[in-house]
Amino acid sequence: MSTIEISTWYWLALGIALILGEVFLPGMMLLWLGIGASLVAIISVAFKLLLATKLLIWAGTSGVLLVLWFKVFRDNDSTRAGRAEATLGYTGRLIRAVGPKETGSVRFARPILGNDVWECEAESSISADMRVKVVAVVGREGRRVKVMPA
Numbered sequence: 675m676s677t678i679e680i681s682t683w684y685w686l687a688l689g690i691a692l693i694l695g696e697v698f699l700p701g702m703m704l705l706w707l708g709i710g711a712s713l714v715a716i717i718s719v720a721f722k723l724l725l726a727t728k729l730l731i732w733a734g735t736s737g738v739l740l741v742l743w744f745k746v747f748r749d750n751d752s753t754r755a756g757r758a759e760a761t762l763g764y765t766g767r768l769i770r771a772v773g774p775k776e777t778g779s780v781r782f783a784r785p786i787l788g789n790d791v792w793e794c795e796a797e798s799s800i801s802a803d804m805r806v807k808v809v810a811v812v813g814r815e816g817r818r819v820k821v822m823p824a
Contacts, residue, residue: 678719679718685714685715685732689709689714690712692705692708693712706743709736713731714728761808762808762810763808766780766821767803767806772796773798773800774796778796793817795812796821796822806824808821
């Protein structure tokens with residue numbers, strides 16, 4: 675019966691640590707790196723590999739999994755502007771007046787994309803403390819909404 679070399683256990687421990695790290699730092703990157711390291715450990719049990727080969731396998735597998743995640747599996751409409759458009763029709767209260775040439779701020783009852791206060795603009799002047807309705811998302815990054823009185 676052959677023994678498993680110690681570096682295989684290191685790769686397995688690294689894989690498990692990275693996968694568990696995903697719990698504390700969500701973003702799906704550590705998961706793929708951890709799966710890559712675990713795969714190196716599994717392959718190392720069957721074949722005796724040099725460290726350089728193990729590093730290449732880890733980098734290659736992790737890279738392929740990351741590319742697949744970002745290009746294929748992840749929701750392609752997850753940009754801030756793309757998701758912000760789903761908020762059309764939400765109502766909030768102006769906390770800073772808005773006008774045709776000045777931006778204001780609107781506070782929503784619950785956070786939208788992590789923020790309960792958003793910059794806003796309007797075609798007509800609206801005073802503070804008025805209820806407004808989101809009619810569009812403006813700007814390249816979707817960081818501002820266009821409102822009208824509700």
